[in-house]
Amino acid sequence: MKMNTLYRWLMLIxxxxxxxxxxxxxxxxxxxxxxxxxxxxICVIPIAMSMTIITIFVLTIVQKQTPNELLGKVMATVTAVSQCVAPVGQIMHGKLFEIFSSTVYIPIVCMFIIMLLISILAKYLYKNESKA
Known part of the structure; x- marks a missing residue:
């Protein structure tokens, strides 16, 4: 797994x-x-597995690139931010599913579009980074 191919995992999701x-x-x-x-x-299990693999990979990269004297602070910040943002996302999805209660698939289609755009952006960013 490499950073410049991370977009493939995001596209799969x-x-x-x-x-x-x-x-x-x-x-x-x-x-x-x-x-x-x-x-x-059949769809949720591979998404959860992919997210776990991506998380492990990205945290490993962060740990490798962080100086040892800052590693504890950086990892604590990453963990705190990710754990604080998760409930916000759950609340937002709950509200969206309430709003679209008769057409619940619409928020998922919106998530698909957002994830597709993120994967395309990641491909573009890391393609330019590898050239530099």
Missing amino acids: SILMIPMAISISPLMLRLGYYPSFILLF
Whole structure:
């Protein structure tokens, strides 16, 4: 795994959001809850695994690039920020799912678009960084 190929993992996550959105669409829910659940499960597990791999990789890079005398402070800051932002994201998603209660797949499609844009941005940024 390399930083200049990290965008591929992000793109994989964004692509897996499409079947997730389909799994909770009214058309799929007409088939019953089990097919929807299975499709959602098939998408969520690889996303969770990918996020774990990405987190381990990025934290390793941060640790390697941080001077030893600052490592504790930097890792504490990274951990604190990530743990403080997680509830904010959960609250935002909860509100979005309340707003779009009849069309729950719309927030997931929006997440797909945002993740796709992030992966394209990451590809562009690291392509330019490797040339420099």
